[in-house]
Amino acid sequence: MRIHFAEICRIFDLKRSGGVAYGVLSGYAVSIRKRSGVFLVTVAARFPDEESKKAFLADFEADRPLTKYRLMDYADRPGLLRFRFAAVPGVPGYIRQLLEGIAPFLERYGAAKADVCHGCGKPVSPEADWILADGMAAPMHEGCIQAMRINENRRPEAPRDRSFVLGLIGALLGGVLGSLLWTGNLLLGWFPFLGAAALGVLATKGYHLFRGPFGNGVSFAAVPVAILFSAVGCFNGELVSLCQRAHNFTPDGWKTAYAVLIANLDPFVNFMFSWQFLLNVFLGSVIAVIAHILTKKHWPPSDDPLHTRRLKPYRPSRSR
Numbered sequence: 586m587r588i589h590f591a592e593i594c595r596i597f598d599l600k601r602s603g604g605v606a607y608g609v610l611s612g613y614a615v616s617i618r619k620r621s622g623v624f625l626v627t628v629a630a631r632f633p634d635e636e637s638k639k640a641f642l643a644d645f646e647a648d649r650p651l652t653k654y655r656l657m658d659y660a661d662r663p664g665l666l667r668f669r670f671a672a673v674p675g676v677p678g679y680i681r682q683l684l685e686g687i688a689p690f691l692e693r694y695g696a697a698k699a700d701v702c703h704g705c706g707k708p709v710s711p712e713a714d715w716i717l718a719d720g721m722a723a724p725m726h727e728g729c730i731q732a733m734r735i736n737e738n739r740r741p742e743a744p745r746d747r748s749f750v751l752g753l754i755g756a757l758l759g760g761v762l763g764s765l766l767w768t769g770n771l772l773l774g775w776f777p778f779l780g781a782a783a784l785g786v787l788a789t790k791g792y793h794l795f796r797g798p799f800g801n802g803v804s805f806a807a808v809p810v811a812i813l814f815s816a817v818g819c820f821n822g823e824l825v826s827l828c829q830r831a832h833n834f835t836p837d838g839w840k841t842a843y844a845v846l847i848a849n850l851d852p853f854v855n856f857m858f859s860w861q862f863l864l865n866v867f868l869g870s871v872i873a874v875i876a877h878i879l880t881k882k883h884w885p886p887s888d889d890p891l892h893t894r895r896l897k898p899y900r901p902s903r904s905r
């Protein structure tokens with residue numbers, strides 16, 4: 586039995602943004618993400634000085650945490666503590682025990698709780714935005730977030746290894762695959778527009794796999810591709826069904842079917858057919874574009890947990 590990420594979010598009443606769940610647990614800012622069968626639990630923990638952190642770690646280590654909490658391992662980095670758990674049944678219980686277990690120690694050694702800004706260490710309102718940096722989420726003052734942005738801007742430019750042209754190529758390849766699935770889908774007689782949905786998803790994923798730039802560029806590539814390949818999918822579908830009806834899948838059969846199809850697509854030759862075709866392309870496009878929008882929403886790589894970004898304030902949905 587596998588533990589799903591959504592379940593962890595629900596159990597701990599965390600807010601979810603992209604691949605990261607975050608919130609306040611046992612008074613501390615905690616974020617959880619899942620990566621290849623492992624839950625990474627990150628606690629924002631700013632100690633007043635290195636001595637306090639060392640003392641905390643010594644106490645923590647003495648507690649035999651690996652066996653006590655079934656931890657795979659843990660690491661301390663500036664401003665945070667990271668714990669790795671195997672995603673096995675019972676892991677929510679171990680995570681809870683860990684957080685409840687370390688909270689008194691964190692408090693004893695003066696680690697900053699979730700009611701102070703992770704930037705400056707001064708009290709912060711629960712309405713404040715959070716920042717996600719290095720896979721760690723913590724609340725911060727608006728000014729402190731701005732200051733961080735400025736620092737980021739001053740950093741040397743990241744290598745520009747993403748390009749729209751590459752993304753577009755990826756989207757086109759996704760479109761080709763999608764239109765093939767569409768045709769196959771028609772052959773198998775499944776829900777007719779399942780292929781259209783696959784097309785929208787594949788065009789979007791293709792864009793990202795080929796490293797198209799983050800942001801809305803994906804729509805400029807995936808939407809035209811979705812419409813174009815809806816037409817291709819419909820065309821191939823009709824072609825296949827003509828061959829099927831003629832029981833002729835030989836090259837000559839295809840040629841004949843192609844000629845018949847092209848002729849019938851002329852509204853002056855077959856008005857009803859050409860309108861029906863256009864309507865199918867339109868419906869397919871709408872479904873493909875909806876699939877694109879849903880995919881874009883749930884799978885944007887700008888939600889890379891290591892990508893520094895702003896998160897909405899955390900408000901527990903349950904009172905505790």
Ligand SMILES: [Zn+2]
Pocket residue numbers: 702703704705706707725726729
């Ligand atoms: Zn601050």
